[in-house]
Amino acid sequence: DVKVTQSSRYLVKRTGEKVFLECVQDMDHENMFWYRQDPGLGLRLIYFSYDVKMKEKGDIPEGYSVSREKKERFSLILESASTNQTSMYLCATHSSYNEQFFGPGTRLTVL
């Protein structure tokens, strides 16, 4: 069974704080993804990575950066959190069988 874990289920931060969201997978998948989910907007891709130290912008990268120093770990960074970044953040990995496996999500609230 693929396991994708995210460092926090719930997080509350203040505007302007730097926020790190960590994602770890145990299946040696090369591709990893960060999405945010908002009501009425579905799942929107922020960034993805297809190898260590490689990254590509998704559809909504503004205000975010990522880090992939090790194959199993993909971090999403909010350099200066803003209230419009309050959302559910979902990490996923991609298998060779087309499907993506998601972590449980981190609900981030920025006050």
Next chain:
Amino acid sequence: DQQVKQNSPSLSVQEGRISILNCDYTNSMFDYFLWYKKYPAEGPTFLISISSIKDKNEDGRFTVFLNKSAKHLSLHIVPSQPGDSAVYFCAARWANRDDKIIFGKGTRLHILP
């Protein structure tokens, strides 16, 4: 521009009846389609998929139909059960691009007792 569209934000179905969730797409280069199910406060879980070379795939109570000429797919759940109440996301993948999957906005399914 939305490439994967789920035009019904929500759907209510009586328990035991059939639930039909619809999805339209615009990009003819998509070669693989997936449905995910998501409960509140959990990550989406893969439900069922279909390759563009098929028009039907069945897995227990879940069947996905693909109409390539209409660029339309649908997920049928028969019979609907209370545990099926969730948000369902339709998703599509490009041919030869096995990294990105494009998701629709989701349809919230309510199964009524």
